[in-house]
Amino acid sequence: MKKSEIRKEIMVRRTALSKAEMVEINASLLRQFSILDFTEINSIHIFLPIVEKNEPDTFLMIDWxxxxxxxxxxxxPKADFDTALMTNHHYEGKEDLQENLYKILEPQKGALHTGDVDMVIIPLLAFDMSGNRVGYGKGFxxxxxxxxxTRKIGLSLFSELTVIDDVNVHDVKLDECLTPEKRYVFPVVFK
Incomplete structure (x- = not known):
């Protein structure tokens, strides 16, 4: 399936999730997150959820x-929609966050982080068994x-797809993906 079709399908599925279902899904994602190996991790980049899009509640992970x-x-992250680039900022708490024009929470005073990032928690709509992901299509x-x-970990509300037909040469693959049911490590080896 093409990314544009996947985006439409997943957004319909996400919108249909009730608040109770999202609470259960987020609790399951937190359980999967909490058993990751953080031994060599000094810094984690983690996206902030867009509530209107039923994204995973990463504030649970931040609190954990x-x-x-x-x-x-x-x-x-803080996004620059003119350049489609992001900058990293130290998380200073919810009181430092403000919604931008796209309803994405962003830091206002958090210091710019210019050092290494050991792990990145990545938003996505869907993923396949090769570690390819479908995001919102802006390429941020x-x-x-x-x-x-860095170690790249996606968060998915749903199970994997079998194929994304229009993977681009510039698409960056995930190393892992967390779903409410399990953790996928790529490449997946079938026995």
Whole structure:
């Protein structure tokens, strides 16, 4: 299936999820996140959820990190829609966040992070068994991730697809993807 078709289908499925279903899905995603190996992780870039799009509640993960891995620096993105580039900023708490024109929460005073990022938690609509992902189509994360040798982990509300027909040479593959049911590590090896 083409990315444009996948986006339409997944957005319909996401919109149909009730608040109770989202609470259950987010709790399951947090369980999957909490069992990741954070041994070598000093900094994590984590996207902030767009509530209107029923995105995973990454604030649960941020709160978990602060309670269980307080030594890890939490980095959040700020998008420049003119250049389609992102910058990393230290997370200073919810009080430092403000919605931009696209209803995306962004840091206002959090210091710019220019160092390494050991793990990136990536938004997506869907993924396949090769680690390809379908996002919203603007390419922010592909541009952001291309020069980085970081651990790339997607968060998906739904199980994997079998094929994304129009993978682009500039698309950056995931290393892992968390779903409510399980963690996928790519490439997936079938036995």
């Amino acid at each position: 990190l602060k309670a269980h891995q307080p030594q890890i620096k939490i980095i959040v 994360y592909d541009r952001f991730l291309q020069p980085m040798g």
